[in-house]
Amino acid sequence: MITLIGKDLAKEGNEFVFYGPADECKNCRFKASCVDSLEKNRKYKIVGIRDNEQKCPIHAENIVVPVEVERSSITLLSPSKSVFEGSTFSYKSIDCDEDCEYNEYCFPEGLVDNDKCIVLKNYGKHKGECKKGYKLNKLTLGFVI
Numbered sequence: 001m002i003t004l005i006g007k008d009l010a011k012e013g014n015e016f017v018f019y020g021p022a023d024e025c026k027n028c029r030f031k032a033s034c035v036d037s038l039e040k041n042r043k044y045k046i047v048g049i050r051d052n053e054q055k056c057p058i059h060a061e062n063i064v065v066p067v068e069v070e071r072s073s074i075t076l077l078s079p080s081k082s083v084f085e086g087s088t089f090s091y092k093s094i095d096c097d098e099d100c101e102y103n104e105y106c107f108p109e110g111l112v113d114n115d116k117c118i119v120l121k122n123y124g125k126h127k128g129e130c131k132k133g134y135k136l137n138k139l140t141l142g143f144v145i
């Protein structure tokens with residue numbers, strides 16, 4: 001999918017989470033090709049850059065460029081025992097209210113309950129200790145759309 005991003009951020013491999021459009025986007029003539037194609041609270045990766053600068057008041061340098069993006073893979077710590085590379089499942093967040101060093105991996109940005117996921121890589125048991133006692137596996141997930 002194509003969207004617009006600030007020229008200084010437009011680098012292949014860069015990732016971002018789309019938190020929703022700015023107020024200035026409401027009446028912008030590029031809204032449909034910029035923010036309307038993105039889903040709020042999702043993580044995207046830039047996979048291509050196009051040549052065609054446009055003016056935009058909310059980005060540094062006041063310039064945006066079209067970029068090709070795809071949903072980014074997600075690293076997750078999961079207590080699920082029945083996952084293997086290539087398996088698919090519906091994500092359900094774990095029951096945990098601990099604030100620990102692994103929180104960003106147990107509740108990663110861009111992943112919400114009921115997302116259909118595919119395990120791209122299973123790294124096996126996580127070596128860190130879970131405060132809740134979960135035995136966690138480290139996974140890289142893609143999305144089934």
